[in-house]
Amino acid sequence: xxxxxxxxxRDLLLVIREPAQGMAVLAFFxxxxxxxxxxxxxxxxxxxxxxxxxxxxxxxxxxLLGLPRLFEADFLDGTLEQMVVGPVSLGLLVLGKxxxxxxxxxxxxxxxSPLLAIxxxxxxDSLLVMVGSLLPGTLLLSLIGAIGSALTLGLRNSGVLxxxxxxxxxxxxxxxxxxxxxxxxxxxxAAAHLYLLVALLALALFFAPWVTAAALRIALE
Amino acid sequence: xxxxxxxxxxxxxxxxxxxxxxxxALEGGAWLHVxxxxxxxxxxxxxxxxxxxxxASGVVTFSGRLGPAVRRVLCGHQAAVKxxxxxxxxxxxxxxxxxxxxxxxxxxxxxxxxxxxxxxVPARYLSEGQKRRLVLARxxxxxxxxxxxxxxxxxxxxxxxxxxxxxxxEHLANGGAAVVTSHQPLPVAVGKSLAL
Numbered sequence: 521x522x523x524x525x526x527x528x529x530r531d532l533l534l535v536i537r538e539p540a541q542g543m544a545v546l547a548f549f550x551x552x553x554x555x556x557x558x559x560x561x562x563x564x565x566x567x568x569x570x571x572x573x574x575x576x577x578x579x580x581x582x583x584l585l586g587l588p589r590l591f592e593a594d595f596l597d598g599t600l601e602q603m604v605v606g607p608v609s610l611g612l613l614v615l616g617k618x619x620x621x622x623x624x625x626x627x628x629x630x631x632x633s634p635l636l637a638i639x640x641x642x643x644x645d646s647l648l649v650m651v652g653s654l655l656p657g658t659l660l661l662s663l664i665g666a667i668g669s670a671l672t673l674g675l676r677n678s679g680v681l682x683x684x685x686x687x688x689x690x691x692x693x694x695x696x697x698x699x700x701x702x703x704x705x706x707x708x709x710a711a712a713h714l715y716l717l718v719a720l721l722a723l724a725l726f727f728a729p730w731v732t733a734a735a736l737r738i739a740l741e
Numbered sequence: 742x743x744x745x746x747x748x749x750x751x752x753x754x755x756x757x758x759x760x761x762x763x764x765x766a767l768e769g770g771a772w773l774h775v776x777x778x779x780x781x782x783x784x785x786x787x788x789x790x791x792x793x794x795x796x797a798s799g800v801v802t803f804s805g806r807l808g809p810a811v812r813r814v815l816c817g818h819q820a821a822v823k824x825x826x827x828x829x830x831x832x833x834x835x836x837x838x839x840x841x842x843x844x845x846x847x848x849x850x851x852x853x854x855x856x857x858x859x860x861x862v863p864a865r866y867l868s869e870g871q872k873r874r875l876v877l878a879r880x881x882x883x884x885x886x887x888x889x890x891x892x893x894x895x896x897x898x899x900x901x902x903x904x905x906x907x908x909x910x911e912h913l914a915n916g917g918a919a920v921v922t923s924h925q926p927l928p929v930a931v932g933k934s935l936a937l
Contacts (some may be wrong), residue, residue: 527837530835533830537826538825596819597820598818598819601817601821602836604793605813606836607812608837619875704843704851
C-alpha cells in the first residue's frame with residue numbers, strides 16, 4: 521500500500537478512537553452559525569442575504585479550530601520524528617494526513633451545512649451551490665492550514681500564531697466560496713466562482729504538502 | 742555490508758558550538774558508544790546522523806553516498822507510541838512507512854520483548870518500561886542497517902537491559918551497525934567509543 525493511503529488510514533483510525541475533539545469542532549460550527557439567526561431575528565430576506573458569509577466564516581473558523589490536531593499530537597509523542605526519519609516521501613505522507621484531517625473535519629462540516637441552510641431559509645438550488653463550494657473549499661482550508669500548523673509547531677501560543685498566519689491566506693477561499701453562494705442567491709451563475717475555487721485547490725494540492733513537509737523538517741531540527 | 746563515515750562534523754545550537762571536528766568510521770557489525778556529560782550534544786549527534794539536524798560543517802556519508810542509502814532508525818527520548826492504539830496496532834500502523842510486518846511477525850516481536858499478553862491493551866495503559874519494550878519490538882521489525890539509540894536503557898528493568906543487549910548482539914552479528922549513547926555500560930562486547 522502506498523504511504524498516502526497508509527497514513528490516511530492511520531489518522532482516520534486515530535480519529536475514530538478519540539472522536540471527542542472532532543465532535544467539538546463540529547459542535548462549534550453548528551452553534552456559531554446558529555447564533556446569527558437567533559441574534560438577528562427571523563426575517564428570512566435578511567437571513568438569506570447574510571447566509572453565505574456567515575456559513576462560510578463559521579466553516580473557516582471551525583477548520584482553524586481543528587488545525588492543532590493535525591501535527592501536534594504526533595509532534596509531542598515523537599511519532600512525527602519517526603515519520604521524518606523514515607524512508608518515505610514526507611510530502612505524500614503529509615498529504616495523507618491533510619486528507620484525513622479533511623475527511624474528519626471538512627466533510628462532516630459539509631454534511632452538516634444543510635442543517636444551517638434551513639435556518640437561513642435557503643432553497644434547494646442554493647443549498648447545492650453551498651455544498652458544492654464547501655466541499656473543495658474545506659479541503660483548501662485544510663491544505664493551507666497545514667502549512668501554518670507546521671510552521672508554528674512546538675511554539676508556545678501556537679494557536680494564536682497559527683490564526684494570525686493563516687487567516688490572511690484564507691481570504692481568497694472565503695471570497696470565492698461565499699461569492700459562489702452569493703452569486704447564486706442574486707440569480708447569477710455561480711460557476712465562475714466555483715472554477716476559481718477548484719483552480720486554487722489544484723494549486724494548493726500540488727504545493728501545500730511539500731511546503732508543509734519542509735516546514736516540519738525545520739520544526740524538528 | 743555498509744559503512745558509515747563521519748568527517749569533521751560540527752554542530753551548532755543557537756550561538757554555541759556543541760561539538761566540532763568529530764570524525765569516525767563505522768562498518769557493519771560494529772557499534773559506537775557515545776559518551777559525554779549532560780548537554781555535550783550526544784542526542785544532537787544522533788539526530789544529525791539520522792538526518793534531522795543539519796550539521797554546521799562536515800559530512801556524513803553512508804557507503805560513500807550522502808543520501809538515505811541505508812535504512813536507519815532513531816530511538817529518541819520519546820517512545821513514539823500512540824496512546825489511542827493497542828500495542829499491536831502501534832507496531833503495525835503506528836508509524837506509516839515502517840516496513841510492513843505480518844500479524845505473525847508482530848506477535849512474535851511482542852512475545853520476544855515480553856508483551857505477548859499485552860498485545861491488545863491500549864498503549865495508554867502501558868507503563869513507561871513497557872513502552873520502552875514496545876520500542877524494542879519496533880526496532881526488531883524495522884530491519885534497519887543502522888540503529889541510532891539515544892539512552893535506550895532509560896526506563897528498562899534489568900531483564901529489559903539484557904534483552905536490549907541480546908538484540909544488539911543479534912543486530913551486529915547480522916551485519917548491522919549501531920551508535921548508542923548511554924551513561925551505563927551495555928551488555929554487549931565493548932565497541933568503539935567516542936567522547937564528546
